[in-house]
Amino acid sequence: MSDTGPVGARSAASISRDVRRGTLALRTLGGDVIDAVEKRNDELRAFVHFDAGEARAACDASHAEGALAGVPIAVKDNIATRGTLTTCASRILSSYRSPNDATVIERLAAAGAWVAGKTNLDEFAMGSSTEHSAFGPTSNPWDPTRVPGGSSGGSAAAVAAGLVPVALGSDTGGSVRQPAAFCGVTGLKPTWGRVSRSGLVAFASSLDQIGIFARSARDCARVLGVIAGHDPRDATTSIEPVPDYESALEGGIAGLSVGIVEGTWETLDDEMRVCFERSLTILRDLGVTVTHVALPSLGLSIAVYYIIANAEASANLARFDGIRYGRRAEGDHTLREGYVRSRTEGFGDEVKRRIMLGTFALSSGYYDEYYGRAQHARAMITAELRAAFGGVDLIAMPTTPTVAFRKGEKLADPLSMYLSDVYTAPANLAGIPAISVPAALSSEGLPIGLQLLGPHFAEPLLLRAAAAFESSLGVPVMVPPR
């Protein structure tokens, strides 16, 4: 990464170093970021709420101390930021302003970072392409006819396009890792409970985790060190101490054992398979032993994921009734009409589809058959993964079955869209951390990701492996053509 290009194309580590030293003025830095976003955002639609004045004020209000001094951050628009909009890319929240910051935003600000703007997503994080946004789709910086992935597509695109060094997303079934892979950046989904969800608008609480986009493992480590840790506002955060993730990056991965799962990649099309095999070769060259692990229930992941996620979503989205906040259908109406009309007008089709599926899965008479069985299968998958980590340090998998698909390609076929989460959903079901690192470019010049999964709280090891892998590819990792 060059220190002379636009600020957003530099690393968070180098920006904060220069800001702390006083060789990079906040004023210059802010102007640079604003220029870059204004120049590119019409074409990309990475940001759905970007206001030069607000960004300037946020930059000016940041401070020149801390691990992320002066670092601009793009934030997925389902993470609450006080005073600005937090819409979840939904009509029902199109004018909603949160009364407070998410815990992660408070912690970033305390470390000197500032929010550049809010990024696009599939409505309420439900989707894999960022096409289900009330504000229109985001384009993939590598090929504007293609999707950036989703649901955190806006954050992935903003980082890939060099508008900001790092961004926050949320990952419920792959919503950070899949767009990271599609856009050629690094995407980390931490252990469930490692990062506070307070202020993250819930999609599926037992699966949701705030994740990080960056162009290096080091920047991921830097940001994770700032946002991780117990939060008294989120009872599900862990009290496990937060290690120094950056010092954990050093030392290489020679001697590590990495498991691969039979039946997960052999049937991929040639290019994706060859790429995965090449990644394994790189790992072996780094001194890793690659062995096979058995995860017999892994094939159930997608079915289990869509039952549990939608069941929880059906309850999580019940609060959007147009009564206390958010969009309310106009005119006089009875209570029932008010619910029906506000929600009918406020939610998009994909959200409605999932609420209905989730409601059905929890209904009396169907609960045991759907939600109950899914919970059982989830426990099996989790147990199998735990057992597998008894034998290997990490597990490697492709992040996605394909490269970024074309806009509109899967919109008419929800099932095929859902299937693009096949490699990413297991980590959410088990609550374990996983990272997607850029691994190669396809013959069409599109990024392909390698995914590594670790046991609970193995982020230091995941980040070290990602750093080692990334260094073996050479720097710069990937810069989309302009």
Add this chain to the structure above:
Amino acid sequence: MVRWEAVIGLEVHARLLTRSKLFCACETAFGAAPNSKVCPVCLGYPGALPVPNRTAIDLAIRVALATGCTIHAESVFARKNYFYPDLPKGYQISQFDKPLATGGSLEIATRDGAREIGIIRIHVEEDAGKLIHDATGGATDDTSLVDLNRAGTPLIEIVSAPDLRSSEEAIAYLTRLRQIVMYCDACDGNMEEGSLRCDANVSVRRPGGELGTRTEVKNLNSFRFLGRAVDFEIERQIALLERGERVVQETRLFDPAEGVTRAMRSKEEAHDYRYFPEPDLPPLVIDVESISRIREGLPEMPGPRAARYRRDFALNVEDSETLVTSRELADYFERTIAAGASARAAANWVKNEVLGSCNQCKVELRDFRVTAEMLGETISMVESSEISGKAAKEVFEAMATNGGSPREIVERLGLAQLSDRDAIRAIARRVIAANAAQVEQFRSGRTGIFGFLVGQVMKESQGRANPEIANQILRECLDTEAR
């Protein structure tokens, strides 16, 4: 022969006495300005998460222990899903298949003696807000208002087994349960303000036969309503069955104005609550140490306390039950004894004078001017013959009105009893001398006149002579002294 037997179970909601709500730091104030005690968590704002209030859990454990329940090492919060404007999140955080505590009981007195009533479960949940439909609250004909101050305040639901057989038994159960939650300092027991709410499940059957179809009656916010609603429901169901009709399983609402229950919704219309484990909260883990710590902090419960009064103080059922009505009253009673009164006298004074005076002056016991120590001293003065029973009432009245110490009042009002034998003998002699005719009559066998002569001694002493001693000395003088 009894042709029908009622089978009744109660579901009681008790609001826990915490300063803050169950899952946020908002105050749990009753009567505050509408929507003034709210925050993003209890308003169900996007991204806001619940964090359990440990004090509420501890209070729930107190009640569970006091009713002999088993506290589960791990219980699970669950979402109960339904749409209503008083429910900001669209679901209530409650507990479902893994409640805090199960399998307890409490004892009630029935016509056929004491009986154990089973408690199936106690679980913790959050309350909903309140809808205002009346014009005084600001609502109009076609709009209602929502006040969410109550949303998220902590409740426990206590579910009894269907062990109750009459409205009297239901009332006895609720009475005892209310005492217990109050003894635990878990709930203020105020039914008018809705701190304690009760639903009744009622069915009837042939004695010993299969259980009949039950109905659930809601909105029973007083003992009287509970009694009337249950009686109405039993009679309604018996009448249906005797006409050869069937009882429909449904939820019914009690209308206190008409004294009837009315169908609210049928089984088919019942909500499908779609319970599932609350993913925002880890399982509630309760360790053995905190259970024993909480157990050690519990006071003696009303049932055992009343039994102890019967055993140790030979009080009857009615008196012992009256005295344990509240922990304050029972403590007052025991402190009266500790201050020197006999148990029998203390019981009579407390249930008659003390309760009467408090009622009359409309003061709470804790604000009553006559402390247990003052009462105990007064009673002990009677019992050591320093003052008469009549004087004691005067002392009590004086203390109730103006306070002051009993001794000082006795002194000031000259109420000390005369027990000096020589002084009383001197009075007796004066009375004998002054009533020669009556003395003559007595000596000639008209012993009935003795009462008149005692009365003269009392009068002469201005009522202060100890009547027993006066009696004795007068008899001595009449029998032995020269004619």
